[in-house]
Amino acid sequence: MDNLLNEIERSNAIYNLSGVDADQNHENELESDESECDEIHNAEQDDSDYSTDNDDEHIPTAPWFETEEINVNSDKQSAISAIKEYHIRSSRNFHVVKSDTTRYEASCVMKDCPWRIRVMRSKKSGLFVTTKLPAEHTCVLMTLERDHKKLTSRMIADVIKLQVIDSPYLKVSNIRNQITSMYNYHVSYKKAWIGKQKAISDVYGDWMTSYAKLPIFFSALIHFNPGTIAFIDAEAHSTKPNTSVCKRIWWGFKSMIDGWQHAPPVISIDGTFLKGKYNGKLLIAMGYDSNNQQYPIAYALVHEETTVNWSWFLHHLRLYVCQNRKSVCIISDQHAGIIEAMKMVESGFTGKWGIHRFCLLHLRSNFCSAFLGAHLKMLCWMVGSTSQVRKFEAAMTQIKEINLDAEIWLRKIPLEMWTMSRELFETVEKKTSSHKVIPYNEQRGVFEIVTAQYRTINRYWKGGNKHNVDLYRGFALVENGIDIIFHVHILWKVV
Incomplete structure (x- = not known):
């Protein structure tokens, strides 16, 4: 019973924030902190677990904290995050006095401010509980900064982790806007980017693990x-x-x-x-x-x-x-x-x-990087895609008139590697070399071609057809009487 009464008196002394007695209570609490620190230091030499039964019974609450997560936490990191979030929202700062696997102590960065906190692991429950929380901050902020030192990339990662699960391609600009709306602080692009990488690592694993x-x-x-x-x-x-x-x-x-x-x-x-x-x-x-x-x-x-x-x-x-x-x-x-x-x-x-x-797309991209101009870009595509030698040469002539170096640049690349007309010309020339051509009749403007015979994959014979080509009338008369109107440039060779 005596222990309980002493504990009640101690709690009243800690959280009595009324007017005149506040400073005295703060001084008493600081003295109590020093004595308890000495006791804990002595306990470290005897036992690795620093929590006591009284710590389990006493879980103080602070009316100025916006979150109750500070009082009981499943792990140490959750307690630290709650402390940081409170200080960020209130535009305060603190420094760590001591931190190990079972205890976390922090105090205000201002020497005259009595704020101090201790979070320890309970021996009974294994949870981290707040065992010391003397008073509210009394320090006065001199200036407001754009960024907060405690608003780290690790904290940003914890904030956006759920969003990264839904969308790993979350934009850094959106992360910065979200942090600004939540805490009224402007984080740098680099800090937001690092926070995103840490969140991705938490969700999907790091690079080495992957x-x-x-x-x-x-x-x-x-x-x-x-x-x-x-x-x-x-x-x-x-x-x-x-x-x-x-x-x-x-x-x-x-x-x-x-x-x-x-x-x-x-x-x-x-x-x-x-x-x-x-x-x-x-x-x-x-x-x-x-x-x-x-x-x-x-x-x-x-x-x-x-x-x-x-x-x-x-x-x-x-x-x-x-x-x-x-x-x-x-x-x-x-x-x-x-x-x-x-x-x-x-x-x-x-x-x-x-x-x-x-690839003509890649070639044209390289061409446009060396020679600017929409008209040159169009002509380059025409040169590579046309199947007619006549149109190929006409386009190359236009390129030459606009920029001589551009025409030289294109001709340095083997034409058979990127132009359809050059490959078509060589293919047709190769096939027609085996055709039989009857001598040209200059008076009538007609000559005859007998195509070469060849065997298909299915072992059928093809070719051997006779074509009468009338250059004056613009059609070819095949043996079966069908007229073929010329729509393309005819490549032929008289042998």
């Missing part, structure tokens, strides 16, 4: 998608034993690989940057379906877009995707690593197995 989970992830991917190809190329760590370092990863889904076997033999490859702690590049192979829509086939993660990595990517693309399919057209940008990798036999796309062409 990489460590890759083997488990791909094992589950293969298990739930039978036939899917996925493997990790790793090497032993140079200094840490029993530790592997991820070099590169390749994977492709069976359903997409099987579907591509019925799609056109055209694949676009490209790489993009990965934004994160370890950077890296994401390589992708994209096909096209019968509706000319994008059709993703295979992916890879590598450190850099080097010739070795591109050759490794193409090798597995040939092995698992293209397989025995011949004349596969690979479209890419003018990356030096891709150009060299396509020439390597181990990549699997040399000779009859593959054709390399440049």
